Amino acid sequence: MPDVPAFAPSVLADLTGRLLAWYAREGRDLPWRVKGGARPDPYRVWLSEVMLQQTTVATVGPYYAAFLARWPTVGALAGASLDDVLTAWAGLGYYARARNLHACARAVVEHHQGRFPDTEAALHTLPGVGAYTAAAIAAIAFGRRAVVVDGNVERVMARLFALGDPLPGARKALKARADSLTPEAAQAGDYAQAVMDLGATLCTPRNPACGLCPWRDACQGRRLGLAESLPAKAPRPEKPTRRGIAFWAERADGAVLLRRRPERGLLGGMMEIPSTPWREEPWTLAEALADAPLSAEWKPVPGRVRHTFTHFHLELDVVAARVGLNAHARGVWVAPDDLGHHALPTAMTRIVHLALTRKERG
DNA sequence: CAGGCGTGGTT
DNA sequence: TAACCAAGCCT
Numbered sequence: 001m002p003d004v005p006a007f008a009p010s011v012l013a014d015l016t017g018r019l020l021a022w023y024a025r026e027g028r029d030l031p032w033r034v035k036g037g038a039r040p041d042p043y044r045v046w047l048s049e050v051m052l053q054q055t056t057v058a059t060v061g062p063y064y065a066a067f068l069a070r071w072p073t074v075g076a077l078a079g080a081s082l083d084d085v086l087t088a089w090a091g092l093g094y095y096a097r098a099r100n101l102h103a104c105a106r107a108v109v110e111h112h113q114g115r116f117p118d119t120e121a122a123l124h125t126l127p128g129v130g131a132y133t134a135a136a137i138a139a140i141a142f143g144r145r146a147v148v149v150d151g152n153v154e155r156v157m158a159r160l161f162a163l164g165d166p167l168p169g170a171r172k173a174l175k176a177r178a179d180s181l182t183p184e185a186a187q188a189g190d191y192a193q194a195v196m197d198l199g200a201t202l203c204t205p206r207n208p209a210c211g212l213c214p215w216r217d218a219c220q221g222r223r224l225g226l227a228e229s230l231p232a233k234a235p236r237p238e239k240p241t242r243r244g245i246a247f248w249a250e251r252a253d254g255a256v257l258l259r260r261r262p263e264r265g266l267l268g269g270m271m272e273i274p275s276t277p278w279r280e281e282p283w284t285l286a287e288a289l290a291d292a293p294l295s296a297e298w299k300p301v302p303g304r305v306r307h308t309f310t311h312f313h314l315e316l317d318v319v320a321a322r323v324g325l326n327a328h329a330r331g332v333w334v335a336p337d338d339l340g341h342h343a344l345p346t347a348m349t350r351i352v353h354l355a356l357t358r359k360e361r362g
Numbered sequence: 363c364a365g366g367c368g369t370g371g372t373t
Numbered sequence: 374t375a376a377c378c379a380a381g382c383c384t
Contacts, residue, residue, distance in 0.1 A: 052380040059370065059379090093368030096382075130382045150380045168363085196380055205378065206373075236377085237365095266367070310367050346369060 016183050022214035023194030042116040042141035043074045049133045063092050075114050078105040086269055086343035100128025118142040140189040147179045148192035152199025158231035159221035166232035241313040245288040246275040248320040248355040259331030270343045273351045294329040296321035301358050307347040
């Protein structure tokens with residue numbers, strides 16, 4: 001890395017030591033961590049790291065426990081169907097992670113004798129394992145010296161060294177700073193988790209608790225009074241609103257119609273309530289009927305489903321119809337009590353909730 | 363490289 | 374309440 005450290009090597013080593021001491025005292029006791037310096041199961045580290053991508057510890061907790069109970073080993077997970085994995089992942093979001101998780105488990109079994117490779121470079125070749133996750137697994141599970149850089153690390157480095165260049169351009173410089181603080185292999189895993197804990201609990205995006213920070217005396221961002229404003233980020237573009245009409249088809253025996261979405265793209269591989277395409281221009285019912293999964297007397301359901309995805313807001317109106325037992329449509333008919341056994345993302349469970357609630361009130 | 367890709371908690 | 378944000382990856 002081109003940047004010359006602004007801190008002397010002895011200062012950097014002292015900072016690393018202070019952080020490790022802080023971590024030994026204050027580090028969180030999380031389900032995927034092991035105590036006493038033992039090496040954790042690479043499968044558990046990988047599973048937790050993939051779930052934690054852009055997702056909070058609190059949200060991950062129950063999903064991690066459920067996955068580990070149902071699939072205790074990478075071999076067990078590789079033996080599962082993709083649909084079972086997607087169903088277990090439903091509600092966690094970023095469903096490409098679940099597809100890659102499944103593909104990665106199978107790759108480990110088929111190409112690595114059922115054991116995760118133990119180098120950063122080899123890990124990086126696995127589906128869904130990018131630069132961050134490969135470094136994290138190498139350091140935490142295999143005791144390798146790897147420079148682990150996630151959003152927490154970027155924020156902490158930007159503040160500690162008062163680097164004002166905005167993301168994402170500043171990534172390279174931030175990684176160089178992280179490298180300068182990363183200790184030898186034996187402690188790299190603890191160090192990585194320590195910086196991330198620091199970022200998650202003290203050096204938070206807003207209202208950082210600088211007074212409690214083990215690096216408070218050295219932090220240039222704090223000294224200059226701009227810690228909270230770092231790292232600089234480009235403003236996000238406004239989210240458009242897209243609209244659609246969903247078709248709640250209910251058979252005489254109570255079963256409702258679901259269908260599977262395309263394997264790639266938004267909610268790829270997940271189940272859905274059939275609907276029109278989602279577009280900014282509002283739909284009329286007459287116009288929407290061309291997209292209905294079957295011909296019926298569709299009646300508006302009072303209320304509206306709102307949901308926000310990463311890059312757009314969604315507003316769905318719902319229409320419902322009763323159809324005969326012999327009704328034919330592309331998809332699967334599912335009893336309401338069994339909806340929980342299908343891979344329904346949150347946007348879809350909101351449609352289910354609206355339709356069933358209006359039906360009860362009736 | 364920029365943009366697609368979920369969701370729930372916090373402010 | 375609307376906006377912001379989280380232990381990123383892929384194309």
